Amino acid sequence: MNRLLKFYHELGSPPSFYRITSHWLKPMLILAIVFTVYGLIDGLFFAPEDYQQGDSYRIIFVHVPAAWMSMFIYAIVGVSGIMAFVWRMKVAEAVMMASAPIGAIFTAITLLTGMLWGKPMWGTYWDWDARMTSELILLFLYIGVLGIYSAYDEDPRKAARLAALVAIIGLINLPIIRYSVYWWTSIHQGSSVSLMGESGIKDWDMLRPLLVMALATKFYYIYSMLNRAQTHLLKTEQNKNWVKKALIEVKTDVQPGAGS
Amino acid sequence: MRFGALVKRDVLVSWRKKSNIYQPLVFQLLIVTMFPLGLGAGAQTLAKIAPAVVWILALLSTLITLENIFKDDYEDGSMDVYVLSGMSLPLAALSKATAHWLTTGIPVILFAPVIGVLMHLPEQSYGVLLLSLLLATPIFSLLGTVGSALIVNIKNGGMLLSVLIMPLLSPVLIFGAGAVLETTLGNSALGHLLLLLGCTILTLTLAPIAAAAAIKVNLE
Amino acid sequence: MMELFDMGKYNFYVWGSVAVFFIAMLADYISVSRKHKQIKRLIKAKGKRQRNQSANRRNNRDTNP
Numbered sequence: 390m391n392r393l394l395k396f397y398h399e400l401g402s403p404p405s406f407y408r409i410t411s412h413w414l415k416p417m418l419i420l421a422i423v424f425t426v427y428g429l430i431d432g433l434f435f436a437p438e439d440y441q442q443g444d445s446y447r448i449i450f451v452h453v454p455a456a457w458m459s460m461f462i463y464a465i466v467g468v469s470g471i472m473a474f475v476w477r478m479k480v481a482e483a484v485m486m487a488s489a490p491i492g493a494i495f496t497a498i499t500l501l502t503g504m505l506w507g508k509p510m511w512g513t514y515w516d517w518d519a520r521m522t523s524e525l526i527l528l529f530l531y532i533g534v535l536g537i538y539s540a541y542d543e544d545p546r547k548a549a550r551l552a553a554l555v556a557i558i559g560l561i562n563l564p565i566i567r568y569s570v571y572w573w574t575s576i577h578q579g580s581s582v583s584l585m586g587e588s589g590i591k592d593w594d595m596l597r598p599l600l601v602m603a604l605a606t607k608f609y610y611i612y613s614m615l616n617r618a619q620t621h622l623l624k625t626e627q628n629k630n631w632v633k634k635a636l637i638e639v640k641t642d643v644q645p646g647a648g649s
Numbered sequence: 650m651r652f653g654a655l656v657k658r659d660v661l662v663s664w665r666k667k668s669n670i671y672q673p674l675v676f677q678l679l680i681v682t683m684f685p686l687g688l689g690a691g692a693q694t695l696a697k698i699a700p701a702v703v704w705i706l707a708l709l710s711t712l713i714t715l716e717n718i719f720k721d722d723y724e725d726g727s728m729d730v731y732v733l734s735g736m737s738l739p740l741a742a743l744s745k746a747t748a749h750w751l752t753t754g755i756p757v758i759l760f761a762p763v764i765g766v767l768m769h770l771p772e773q774s775y776g777v778l779l780l781s782l783l784l785a786t787p788i789f790s791l792l793g794t795v796g797s798a799l800i801v802n803i804k805n806g807g808m809l810l811s812v813l814i815m816p817l818l819s820p821v822l823i824f825g826a827g828a829v830l831e832t833t834l835g836n837s838a839l840g841h842l843l844l845l846l847g848c849t850i851l852t853l854t855l856a857p858i859a860a861a862a863a864i865k866v867n868l869e
Numbered sequence: 870m871m872e873l874f875d876m877g878k879y880n881f882y883v884w885g886s887v888a889v890f891f892i893a894m895l896a897d898y899i900s901v902s903r904k905h906k907q908i909k910r911l912i913k914a915k916g917k918r919q920r921n922q923s924a925n926r927r928n929n930r931d932t933n934p
Contacts, residue, residue: 429887444876447883451890474862491897498893502886509882526816533813540803550866551799555813558795558859562817565848569820572844573827609894616901623908633916636909 403622404631406480410615417612424605432598439595445509450598452502454606455495456520459527462492462610466534467560470553479622482549485556486538487617491610493531499524519574523567530559545625651736652744659748662721669717670752673710674760680706681764692769699768700778700829706764707757707782708789708822714753715793715814716800716807718745723801723867732868738861742798746790746857754786774832777842781825784845788821791856798863821848 399405432450439446466488472481503521504514515521534556541548626632663669684702688694722728722745731741761782762775770778796814800806828841876883 433883433887443879445879445882447876447879448886451886455890494893494897498890501889505882505886505889509879526819529812529816533809533816536809536812537799537803540800540806540809543802547866547869551863554859554862554866555799559816561855562820565820565851566816569823569844573823613897613901616905620901620905620908623912627908627912627915632912636913636916 401478401480403479403483403626403629404635406483407619407622407631407635410619414612414615417608417615421605421608421612424601424608428598428601428605432595432602436595436598437592442510445506448502448506450602452499452506453599454602455498455502456524457603458606458610459492459496459499459524462488462495463527463530463560463563466492466531466556467563470556470560474550474553474557477550479546479625480618482546482553483618483621483625484614485534485553486549486621487614488610489531489534489538489552489556490617491613493528493535495606495610496524496528496531500528517574519571522574523570526566526570527563530563533559651734652740655741655744656748656751659745660751663748663752669714670756673714673753673757676710676713677706677757677760677764680709681767684768696769696771696833699765699770700774700833701826702768703761703764703770703778704781704822704826704829707761707786708818711753711757711786711789711793712811712814713807714749715789715797716810718749718794718797719801719864720797728801728864728868732864738864739857742794742857742860742864745860746787746794749793750787750790754790758782758786770829771833773835774829777832777838778829780842781828781838781845784842784849785821785825788849788852789818791852791860792817794860795856795863798860798867801864802867821845824848 400409429450433447436447436450438444466485469481469485469488472478473485500521503524507516507521508514534552537555538548538552541551623632681702684698685695688698719728722731731738758779761778765775765778792814796810799813800810803809824841824845828838828845831838831841
């Protein structure tokens with residue numbers, strides 16, 4: 390327990406966060422690539438065909454992992470927003486602002502692939518069904534967090550705190566928005582074809598590539614987030630000693646190797 | 650006491666400016682003219698979309714006034730005075746919202762039946778229309794104080810303000826416009842109105858705190 | 870081999886989705902690594918400039934008197 394606590398505190402300070410996570414970047418990227426390649430080959434070529442939807446169901450291998458990530462990352466944005474706002478942790482600010490862009494990208498992927506699935510399934514690219522609509526609103530929430538941060542360019546720390554506030558407000562509202570949207574569709578339309586629910590993936594050969602892809606997107610998220618968080622910390626702390634030390638140490642590490 | 654004084658001052662300022670009060674109404678009138686022009690003037694066509702149009706116009710016309718709730722106070726230093734005077738910030742935010750509701754919300758509610766008539770809204774819907782707007786306009790003003798406090802330091806923040814509070818307003822629109830729609834179909838709107846009331850109470854308790862937090866960050 | 874790639878009438882939708890996924894990931898990867906390199910280069914250049922300045926100052930101090 391003590392060790393875990395110590396690790397947590399270490400991650401809370403920008404220099405050690407930078408030092409520790411530097412070692413994680415490459416493995417995460419490699420894992421993401423390996424899992425993506427395996428998951429997609431397995432899913433697109435070897436998973437059995439769905440008896441109802443035919444080959445078109447293979448879109449879930451990119452659509453569903455992206456949808457999971459879009460919500461998972463917003464939860465991280467919200468929680469690190471709370472940490473940034475209440476405890477003013479610099480690392481939490483970095484994690485929040487580094488997570489928002491990749492979360493927005495996953496949300497956009499979810500929407501686009503959902504549209505590409507909707508065309509053969511519903512006969513139209515866009516249908517105001519509950520999932521699509523709440524996903525679109527989720528995209529607006531991401532844009533709000535990113536927008537206020539980039540609009541407020543005088544003081545990045547103040548901007549991060551305002552963005553954290555926006556993220557927290559969004560986190561509180563997200564359940565209400567989801568509930569109201571689901572309620573709205575249940576009243577105005579019959580239930581539309583569900584992309585996941587009805588066909589029900591039970592076959593392990595279908596589930597395996599899906600889970601592998603879910604892991605792949607998680608690894609890529611960690612890579613992208615840590616990389617952006619490091620950039621964020623280097624930028625906001627560029628006049629601090631540890632930044633200079635960290636970047637010069639990299640140099641001295643290389644020189645003896647090159648000399649010998 | 651201070652709450653009342655602050656509300657009174659803000660209402661007076663808006664009243665002297667006048668444009669704050671009639672701007673949303675003129676905006677509604679301009680936009681509502683465009684619907685028959687673009688859609689054809691058939692009473693049936695208009696009546697079908699009337700609940701949504703009346704509601705969305707009320708929302709949009711309020712939206713254009715929100716940017717300025719805190720702007721003047723921030724620029725002339727009154728905001729610092731609120732903080733220095735030891736007044737509780739959520740209370741200050743609540744008084745700003747109250748003043749905004751009195752000068753924008755009430756005119757919008759009173760004007761909604763006019764838009765309803767122009768859109769051929771069926772007669773049985775006016776009661777619920779007024780009631781739903783009575784519940785919803787405080788939400789507009791309260792969320793407006795949050796949004797306005799967030800963007801107070803940003804130039805041309807109007808667009809950003811819309812992006813920030815549109816997702817928060819979507820449940821309000823669903824329940825509010827839904828209530829009016831139900832009455833046009835001859836159904837009871839009670840469920841919608843109760844959910845809307847829930848939103849109003851929730852916003853009333855949380856929005857002043859959020860607005861106060863945003864003010865604090867901006868003044869640090 | 871080719872029939873593996875053939876999704877029947879769903880070709881466009883399935884491969885379109887996969888393409889969307891890859892293009893988005895690739896765009897993110899490129900923007901992430903470019904920004905990271907940019908900020909590192911900036912900081913290193915700044916550090917060099919400062920070192921040069923202080924070195925110059927030291928040289929001037931040595932030669933002037």
